[in-house]
Amino acid sequence: MAIDWLAIAPxxxxxxxxxxxxxxxxxxxxxxxxxxxPLAMIGTVVAIVFAVVLWAEAPRVAFEGQYVVDSFAVAFKxxxxxxxxxxxxxxxxxxxxxxxxxxxxxFLLLTAFIGMLLMPSARDLLVLFIxxxxxxxxAFVMVGMRKRDLYSSEAALKFFLIGVLSAALMLFGMxxxxxxxxxxxxxxxxxxxxxxxGSVPLLLGSVMLVIVGFGFKISAVPFHFxxxxxxxxxxxxxxxxxxxxxxxxxxxxxxTIAFVAFEPVADVxxxxxxxxAILTMTLGNLVALxxxxxIRLLAYSSIAQAGYMLIPFGLARxxxxxxxxxxxxxxxxxxxxxxxxxxxxxxxxxGVNRRTGERSIRDYAGLGTRSPLLALAMTVFLLxxxxxxxxxxxxAKFAIIEAVAVEVTVFGxxxxxxxxxxxxxxxxxxxxxxxxxxxxxxxxxAPRLQPALSLSVVVVVLMVGTILLGVLPGxxxxxxxxxxxATGG
Amino acid sequence: MSxxxxxxxxxxxxxxxxxxxxxxxxxxxVLMSVELMLNAVNINLVAFQNLLFPAELAVSGxxxxxxIIGVAAAEVGVGLAIVFNLFRNxxxxxxxxxxxxxx
Numbered sequence: 001m002a003i004d005w006l007a008i009a010p011x012x013x014x015x016x017x018x019x020x021x022x023x024x025x026x027x028x029x030x031x032x033x034x035x036x037x038p039l040a041m042i043g044t045v046v047a048i049v050f051a052v053v054l055w056a057e058a059p060r061v062a063f064e065g066q067y068v069v070d071s072f073a074v075a076f077k078x079x080x081x082x083x084x085x086x087x088x089x090x091x092x093x094x095x096x097x098x099x100x101x102x103x104x105x106x107f108l109l110l111t112a113f114i115g116m117l118l119m120p121s122a123r124d125l126l127v128l129f130i131x132x133x134x135x136x137x138x139a140f141v142m143v144g145m146r147k148r149d150l151y152s153s154e155a156a157l158k159f160f161l162i163g164v165l166s167a168a169l170m171l172f173g174m175x176x177x178x179x180x181x182x183x184x185x186x187x188x189x190x191x192x193x194x195x196x197x198g199s200v201p202l203l204l205g206s207v208m209l210v211i212v213g214f215g216f217k218i219s220a221v222p223f224h225f226x227x228x229x230x231x232x233x234x235x236x237x238x239x240x241x242x243x244x245x246x247x248x249x250x251x252x253x254x255x256t257i258a259f260v261a262f263e264p265v266a267d268v269x270x271x272x273x274x275x276x277a278i279l280t281m282t283l284g285n286l287v288a289l290x291x292x293x294x295i296r297l298l299a300y301s302s303i304a305q306a307g308y309m310l311i312p313f314g315l316a317r318x319x320x321x322x323x324x325x326x327x328x329x330x331x332x333x334x335x336x337x338x339x340x341x342x343x344x345x346x347x348x349x350x351g352v353n354r355r356t357g358e359r360s361i362r363d364y365a366g367l368g369t370r371s372p373l374l375a376l377a378m379t380v381f382l383l384x385x386x387x388x389x390x391x392x393x394x395x396a397k398f399a400i401i402e403a404v405a406v407e408v409t410v411f412g413x414x415x416x417x418x419x420x421x422x423x424x425x426x427x428x429x430x431x432x433x434x435x436x437x438x439x440x441x442x443x444x445x446a447p448r449l450q451p452a453l454s455l456s457v458v459v460v461v462l463m464v465g466t467i468l469l470g471v472l473p474g475x476x477x478x479x480x481x482x483x484x485x486a487t488g489g
Numbered sequence: 490m491s492x493x494x495x496x497x498x499x500x501x502x503x504x505x506x507x508x509x510x511x512x513x514x515x516x517x518x519v520l521m522s523v524e525l526m527l528n529a530v531n532i533n534l535v536a537f538q539n540l541l542f543p544a545e546l547a548v549s550g551x552x553x554x555x556x557i558i559g560v561a562a563a564e565v566g567v568g569l570a571i572v573f574n575l576f577r578n579x580x581x582x583x584x585x586x587x588x589x590x591x592x
Contacts, residue, residue: 124549125553126549126552126553126556129553129556129557129560130556130560133560133563133564137560137563137564137567140567140568140571141567141570141571144570144571144574147574147578148578149578150578150579150589151589151590153571153574153575153578153579154575154587154589154590155590156571156574156575157516157571157572157575157584157587158587160567160568160571161510161516161519161520161523161584164520164523164564164568165510165523165526167564168506168523168526168527168530169526171526171527171530171557172503172526172529172530172533174530174553175499175530175533175534175537175553176533178534178537178549178550178553179492179533179537179541182541182542182545183545183549184549184550184553228590229590232590233590
């Protein structure tokens with residue numbers, strides 16, 4: 001069997017880079033170990049180049065249909081690789097100063113991203129499972145990277161136990177789906193579900209179990225408990241990775257499995273995911289109101305954002321291709337916007353945390369006078385997360401409302417009204433941080449902030465991106481991103 | 490042969506695993522309970538493959554089981570390292586004592 005190397009070129013590039021990073025870490029001593037960061041960046045740029053080449057070549061089908069690189073998958077790959085580049089840039093000084101295990105960290109980070117790149121292309125239950133575990137297992141280790149820190153080891157244990165439990169539940173569901181349909185290919189499952197098998201209650205339960213596995217990754221409500229503790233306990237760049245990239249990977253997998261394999265039974269899972277969307281955003285926002293730690297606030301805000309992104313899933317209906325395509329596009333656009341603003345917010349948190357070591361919202365008092373750049377950037381990111389005009393956050397919410405409006409249903413309107421009410425609630429806590437930044441005096445002993453050059457560059461680029469996309473959302477809301485989902489890959 | 494026997498065994502194992510995850514407070518035993526759940530999945534997959542779809546050329550059920558065994562080994566390796574590290578820091582592996590962070 002001939003292998004289509006171009007179709008898997010970004011993954012191969014990252015794999016080679018990961019191995020080179022590990023070897024370089026062995027060979028280098030002392031301060032020279034910091035060189036692994038630029039090495040990882042070069043590999044990421046090579047992978048981005050391959051992904052851009054693939055954009056023109058899409059769609060490609062490799063491994064007898066188990067691996068599909070369509071424009072939807074390439075869009076996700078570019079999103080992941082862009083996030084990886086930003087996270088590498090904001091990790092550089094954090095890990096070099098902290099004397100953590102730099103080589104191991106970059107190796108694990110690259111490995112997790114290989115899994116993410118696999119996710120949107122997978123068209124087989126087995127490939128999806130391997131991709132999910134390739135994201136999860138390195139993340140378990142990265143969360144526990146600060147070995148002597150009590151919070152870090154607690155965060156790792158919580159994350160690990162919930163992670164393996166949800167993986168086991170998902171696998172049980174997958175095994176039952178295989179038993180009913182006789183195949184692990186997503187298209188084959190869709191064909192079998194469209195036939196008689198689609199009405200067996202046990203099968204529908206198994207479908208829900210499979211969706212549970214991804215619910216953990218995106219921290220949807222019954223499976224969200226790990227998120228705040230894990231973000232708060234892990235090194236901050238790892239928290240940024242979990243909040244943005246790992247969540248986007250979960251959504252990529254959920255989109256693939258929901259709209260390719262389980263599309264014929266959408267009228268069963270769509271209402272469930274819709275109700276989960278409402279619960280997730282409401283609970284995330286209400287608990288975020290009471291947070292005093294900025295990282296926990298961002299964690300609950302990211303739970304709420306996952307709720308917004310689940311809304312389009314609630315709209316899905318079997319056979320309604322226009323509605324389903326609009327739903328997929330809305331989620332993709334929201335994820336791009338979310339990545340830009342949330343990586344930015346975490347980058348500012350890293351810049352402030354580096355000098356103060358504290359991350360209570362109080363520590364942001366007077367940031368406007370201490371570091372106008374970071375203060376301005378944080379304001380833009382938080383306003384965008386809230387969905388203020390002139391930022392990309394508004395258009396992201398607009399994209400979801402647009403998907404609701406494709407075919408108006410009562411349930412769709414209910415979800416959209418919850419979205420609007422929740423956006424108002426969310427402004428309370430985002431504006432509380434902004435008030436602290438600009439209107440409270442800085443503590444007298446507050447150290448001067450000197451963000452690293454790479455971190456400043458990331459912050460500025462993302463801030464400009466947030467506003468630029470807020471003015472010209474057409475730059476990424478490309479209607480040519482068509483999935484081959486409905487046509488069966 | 491009907492797949493009922495293996496299915497019942499798998500369901501029983503899976504339920505014991507779920508019970509263990511909920512009831513056990515020792516992190517190592519929780520880990521072992523998760524292993525039980527994964528092995529229930531393996532029984533399911535192999536039984537389905539052999540009894541229901543013996544003609545399937547890709548033998549995807551058995552392949553899946555092989556991959557689960559491999560991934561489960563990796564997970565346990567990472568999990569025991571995490572539990573071991575926790576024990577060195579806190580001198581406990583009781584999951585109820587790990588409560589520095591709430592809400």
